[in-house]
Amino acid sequence: MIITGGGTGIGRATALGFAERGDRVLVVGRTAATLEESVARHENIRSFVADVTAPGAGERLVEAALRTFGRLDVLVNNAATGSFAPLAKLDRAAVERQLATDLVAPAFVAQAALDALEETGGTIVNVSTAASLTTQGFRDNAVYMAAKAGLNQFTRSWAVELAPRGIRVVSVAPGVTDTGIGQRVGMSDDQYQGFLEQISQRIPVGRVATPEEVAWWITTLAEPGGSYMTGAIVPVDGGLTLT
Template sequence: MTRFDGKVVAITGGGSGIGKETARRFVAEGARVAINGRDKAKLDAAAQEIDPTGERLVVLAGDIGDPATGAALVDMAVTRFGTLDILVNNAGVFSPKPFLELTEQDYDWYLDTILKGKFFTAQAAAKAMKDKGGSIVQTGSLWAIQAIGATPSAAYSAANAGVHAMVRNLAIELAPHRIRVNAVAPAVVETPIYNSFMSEDEVKATLPGFNSFHPLGRNGQPGDVADAILFLASDQASWITGTILPVDGGVTAGRQ
């Protein structure tokens, strides 16, 4: 028996990177999964790759910044698979820009996708879990813990700091319902998000320069974060709630 036999999972930002790898691992460990993202074609490709049978993974395209999308994702999981045990609130956006150049549109993009999206999707999930218990794992960020001069990210960092605060508040408020709430806070992880604001050649030239930023000497991979997410979602973490777990190659420990 694997850790997630019979469990039902919803994942936002599940079409690529950390979310896709997390979905893959949940399915491999026996779960049935509903994934969300904005790009239907990308979601369908991920679903075909992870579960060609279509029996264990379903997709819902939509902007998670709209609370109706999170509610629809939860409804899809419950309707298709009968319940919801785990929510992985992973959707996010990232595009460094100096503070003096940030626009209101930039600010709203970060806050809507990262904070509002996670807030209302967690609310929808908690309503589905409140009589039976469950686990919510958010993807936060190292940038909400430390400022990184090389990647100016004031609005992104503020949004993720809100996610971290939400984790602690929801952990207390939802504890009577036996719903655990935790987060991972990754440092630089090599995912397609960097291709959203750099060309492929720029990514290949830039990302290796961040290896030495991490005391362990390398950038993260999606699997590094997925391992931590699955741990926090599992019964192995049954006495852990309200925790922000840095998954950062040692960055928060200090500098070499």
């Protein structure tokens, strides 16, 4: 298994979920320290430091997974970044960085993994966002939402393209999940807690998700028993997008 962004949040919980099922997992990210924290959680987890947007990163991390484990069954395209700005204040470098991480990198990491996944009859899981499945607009967050909408179309199109090669492509679309992502996109602790409390009132199940509740769906959709599902984008959002 390869999990991009496996040093934090949903990626780390997913790595642990696979590892506890007996799978061997390579977690990928730019920060060695957080990756090592994931490695310390389970003996089946190994790390590889890489920026997924760098040219050739996909080849390097697939090669590392094959060298370490001898096979590749699942690629989870989970790494993403966010930055909020209205159209009037968009910064070109920030937009290009965001699209490179959230949209372009998943394509080229997946491309590098194709032969290895074909050998195992493997699965690509793209981590989207439940909000991208609605017809709503999202103030100050257009670039992230556009990237995730694009990723959804990758999931559907690759599912059709890769089915003849025996590779499934599915997606989990999380709702609001308490991973501390708010602080990483520039909110203060108080702003993030306020956001979580406010949004919880709108969520039918009455609370935000834990990373483990999202990870369960990622690991489960990737199981061999899921062999007849491809191209599906599964919302895991406590019902939020139904309201």
